[in-house]
Amino acid sequence: MFNKMFNTIICAILVSLSANSAAGLRQYAAKVENSDWQLKDESRLLCTLSHKLPGYGEALFSSFASKQLNMEFELDMLRLPKSYGVAAVYSVPPKWMPGQVQRTIADMTIRKQYNGDLPEQAAWTMLTELEKGFWPTIYYQDWYNPYDKVAIGLNASNFALPYIQFAECVANLLPYSFQDIAYTVLNYQFNNTKLTKYSQKRLAMIGEYLKEDTDLELVLLDGYTDSYGGREINKEISIRRAVEIKAFFSSMGVAPERIDITGHGERRHASPNINESTRAKNRRVVIRMSKP
Numbered sequence: 374m375f376n377k378m379f380n381t382i383i384c385a386i387l388v389s390l391s392a393n394s395a396a397g398l399r400q401y402a403a404k405v406e407n408s409d410w411q412l413k414d415e416s417r418l419l420c421t422l423s424h425k426l427p428g429y430g431e432a433l434f435s436s437f438a439s440k441q442l443n444m445e446f447e448l449d450m451l452r453l454p455k456s457y458g459v460a461a462v463y464s465v466p467p468k469w470m471p472g473q474v475q476r477t478i479a480d481m482t483i484r485k486q487y488n489g490d491l492p493e494q495a496a497w498t499m500l501t502e503l504e505k506g507f508w509p510t511i512y513y514q515d516w517y518n519p520y521d522k523v524a525i526g527l528n529a530s531n532f533a534l535p536y537i538q539f540a541e542c543v544a545n546l547l548p549y550s551f552q553d554i555a556y557t558v559l560n561y562q563f564n565n566t567k568l569t570k571y572s573q574k575r576l577a578m579i580g581e582y583l584k585e586d587t588d589l590e591l592v593l594l595d596g597y598t599d600s601y602g603g604r605e606i607n608k609e610i611s612i613r614r615a616v617e618i619k620a621f622f623s624s625m626g627v628a629p630e631r632i633d634i635t636g637h638g639e640r641r642h643a644s645p646n647i648n649e650s651t652r653a654k655n656r657r658v659v660i661r662m663s664k665p
């Protein structure tokens with residue numbers, strides 16, 4: 374009788390131990406000696422700072438060329454979420470920083486079959502916490518194992534130098550995006566192919582962008598004139614203006630076969646031709662660019 378009771382108690386204990394071990398916390402983080410931070414993308418259009426998460430995926434901080442300052446965080450997972458949920462993001466002090474307490478950074482929405490991401494404020498907070506030596510850590514209930522919770526830690530070791538390089542890259546981003554220049558109107562001085570000063574600056578902006586990215590699907594150039602002068606002469610001037618802009622695009626590396634020009638002459642006015650100010654608006658080349 375005693376032996377039977379003893380065996381029953383032992384079995385219960387083993388079952389309890391097994392259950393407790395299964396209901397654990399799975400942790401993913403790089404070891405201190407293997408913590409790898411790299412400037413993955415470095416151009417005037419995009420800057421990306423990456424951190425490998427062994428067995429889990431990759432953490433990515435990105436900023437892109439735009440009129441507005443921006444920053445994004447993406448958690449690139451090897452196994453995408455199977456369901457919807459919310460992950461908690463904390464700034465966690467490493468064990469060699471005794472006396473420090475963890476702080477809440479943000480909640481991350483988990484979307485089925487999508488990587489996790491956080492907006493600008495949370496991304497900057499994570500970066501500044503890393504700069505101070507803290508480990509931004511993401512906690513959530515595992516969607517593949519109901520007994521487990523998951524913690525993904527971003528190791529702050531070896532962060533300082535790549536972060537400086539990343540900050541320098543972000544500071545050098547173009548202050549405009551492709552969408553800001555995809556439709557551009559260039560205006561001309563009277564009776565020649567010389568651009569106004571403002572239009573010269575606009576063309577220079579396009580040139581700076583094309584130094585970084587010439588992968589354009591199509592460039593449409595439409596030349597126009599005012600109604601001052603003969604119709605045939607105006608037609609010829611409108612074509613000459615468009616041809617010069619095509620030569621500019623070609624010199625920047627855009628394939629000539631992707632550039633289409635049309636000279637409209639004095640047709641399709643953008644403004645009435647009643648005085649010099651309104652006629653100036655009609656002397657133009659309209660640029661329309663599209664990407665694949």
